Amino acid sequence: MDAPQLSSMTGFGAGQRESVCSGRRYACEVELRSVNNRGLKVSVRAPEPLSALIPKLEAQVREAVSRGTVYLTLRVQEASSGGARLEAGLLRSLYEEVSALARELNAEPPRLDALCLVPGVVAAEEGLPAATEIWPAISEALAEALAKLIAMRRTEGLGLGDDLRAITAEMREHAAVVEREAPLAVEAAAERLRERISELAGGVVEPGELAREVALLADKADVAEELQRLGSHLDQVEQTLAQASEPVGRKLEFLAQELLREANTMGNKCRDGALVQRALELKLCVERLKEQLANLE
Numbered sequence: 287m288d289a290p291q292l293s294s295m296t297g298f299g300a301g302q303r304e305s306v307c308s309g310r311r312y313a314c315e316v317e318l319r320s321v322n323n324r325g326l327k328v329s330v331r332a333p334e335p336l337s338a339l340i341p342k343l344e345a346q347v348r349e350a351v352s353r354g355t356v357y358l359t360l361r362v363q364e365a366s367s368g369g370a371r372l373e374a375g376l377l378r379s380l381y382e383e384v385s386a387l388a389r390e391l392n393a394e395p396p397r398l399d400a401l402c403l404v405p406g407v408v409a410a411e412e413g414l415p416a417a418t419e420i421w422p423a424i425s426e427a428l429a430e431a432l433a434k435l436i437a438m439r440r441t442e443g444l445g446l447g448d449d450l451r452a453i454t455a456e457m458r459e460h461a462a463v464v465e466r467e468a469p470l471a472v473e474a475a476a477e478r479l480r481e482r483i484s485e486l487a488g489g490v491v492e493p494g495e496l497a498r499e500v501a502l503l504a505d506k507a508d509v510a511e512e513l514q515r516l517g518s519h520l521d522q523v524e525q526t527l528a529q530a531s532e533p534v535g536r537k538l539e540f541l542a543q544e545l546l547r548e549a550n551t552m553g554n555k556c557r558d559g560a561l562v563q564r565a566l567e568l569k570l571c572v573e574r575l576k577e578q579l580a581n582l583e
Contacts, residue, residue: 292530293583294442295322295354301430304365305423307415311365314420316358316427318347318435322580323355332360335414339421343428350432352533353583360424362414377407439583447527449578450538454520457545457571460564461520464552465513471558509552516548516568535582542579546572 299318304311328344339360347356377398384396402408414420523541526534549572553565 291440292443292447292527293436293439293533294446294581295439295535295583296320296442296581297435297438299431299433299435299438301427301432301434303423303427303430305415305420307419310415312362312415312420312423313365314423314427315361316424316431317361318428318431319357320351320354320435320439321357323353326351326353327355328358329355330358330360333362333414336360336362336417336420336424338417339424342421342425346425346428347432350436351583353535356435358428362420362424372402373407377401380404380407443582446578446582450527450575450582451524453571453575453578454523457516457520457568460567460571461513461516464509464556464561464564467558467561467564468509468556471556471561474558509555512548512552512555516545516552519544519548533583535579538579538582539576542572542576545575 297318297320301316303314305314306312326348328347330340330343332340332343343358343360347358380401381396381398384401387393388395519541523538523545526538526541546569549565549568553562553569556562556565
């Protein structure tokens with residue numbers, strides 16, 4: 287695939303085909319629904335006489351989908367019969383017997399629609415063709431359903447991509463503020479430290495000792511490495527979104543974990559209240575990022 291393409295894990299698709307088997311016409315319908323899952327799970331419901339086709343159905347889905355839980359429902363019925371037949375002899379016999387009983391009891395005669403509810407009067411059409419004979423039509427119906435499912439997943443993926451890019455842009459804004467304000471916060475903390483030490487020492491302070499304390503304070507509050515790694519991870523997220531030609535959800539989930547690690551470390555190092563709030567905002571952005579990635583294939 288040449289153009290970048292993201293896919294959601296949620297979608298729906300249906301496909302229909304007709305097939306003539308042994309002189310009888312059958313309608314085949316396949317419905318697909320997919321929802322989120324860390325891996326790929328395919329659940330198939332098919333008529334018992336066609337259960338031998340379940341492995342083939344699963345394999346065809348796995349060729350097209352790499353992640354999510356996919357629910358597949360297969361329906362096959364004879365097109366001419368509508369999937370049911372009327373047992374006219376049984377209905378006639380029931381009508382005669384119930385009518386005679388009604389006359390004997392001086393009751394209303396029976397209604398045909400009520401008698402049709404008696405088990406066995408309307409029988410399900412059980413005559414399905416051989417699995418190998420009907421498979422080509424079922425496979426074509428499944429291919430149509432998969433195409434529609436994937437199209438819906440990709441449409442939703444476009445929206446996910448926009449949301450993810452907006453979140454990364456917001457994270458860059460917070461990081462830029464931290465990068466700009468962190469040195470000023472360290473200098474202000476160092477000045478407070480000088481004043482405190484001078485106050486405790488009665489104004490007599492060893493310059494070398496003071497310099498060591500200030501350097502130690504600055505080192506503990508230095509978030510340059512965290513900012514550099516955060517920026518690198520954001521670059522990778524944006525590049526992945528821009529160049530996606532295959533499922534990228536797992537890769538982006540890993541990058542989100544790394545982003546959270548840097549945001550946590552940054553928050554632990556910052557002592558200035560405003561910078562701590564920025565680190566918290568970064569963590570909240572990562573949580574939103576992870577929520578969206580949970581929907582991405």
